[in-house]
């Protein structure tokens with residue numbers, strides 16, 4: 001039992017088995033990159049309550065509104081729901097982030113380390129939006145979606161949190177056990193676009 | 201495919217949502233006083249009317265919140281949605 005737990009505690013990259021295929025699949029400059037580990041801290045609080053102002057001081061920004069993401073210092077804050085946010089930072093920051101956020105929130109909400117809950121996939125390049133369109137029904141056209149917006153939705157059957165970081169870069173956060181499924185759909189979309197190009 | 205307006209996230213495609221049955225079915229004030237038939241009625245018996253129907257939906261793949269929708273059961277028109285605690289007249 002203890003030995004089993006120890007094995008579970010050691011970290012394995014969720015997409016290690018797909019790494020070669022991911023590296024080999026591109027459409028022009030568009031590619032997928034794994035971001036296996038990220039610090040991710042969940043926040044639950046009343047945005048009109050006393051914790052919100054204290055948090056803003058710690059985060060360096062107000063909590064974002066619906067479907068919005070803000071960059072503040074070394075982390076990003078993503079809106080997940082009317083009383084729920086996710087703070088995302090580099091791997092290793094989770095303990096210090098939890099400590100500073102928990103001291104700001106105090107008894108007026110909840111702060112929890114969710115870093116193991118999702119792994120990252122970065123889709124970047126001039127055709128990133130076209131690749132997403134092959135497997136996700138959200139409209140990412142720049143007239144309705146852009147950097148600073150995030151969305152929780154589905155890629156086919158799998159839940160995904162998509163954070164648009166730049167004009168042509170999206171960070172997808174997915175459950176580790178669904179990461180291969182999501183990556184395969186994105187890679188399949190890239191292969192389809194490759195085929196389109198080769199017949200032009 | 202339906203589009204449903206989540207009162208928190210905005211319009212999204214129906215696969216993001218889970219259906220929750222008729223809305224505004226009040227939990228009995230004193231469940232222990234209910235007869236078996238009354239309890240059965242509370243748990244299982246729902247209106248099955250044609251026309252505008254208030255029902256619960258959960259934005260399962262989005263913000264995960266429950267809310268209410270007015271849907272026309274004859275035409276599938278999504279008349280509007282409103283948050284828990286708001287009234288059917290608030291649907292938009």
Ligand SMILES: [Zn+2]
Pocket residue numbers: 206207208209210259262263264265
């Ligand atoms: Zn929602």
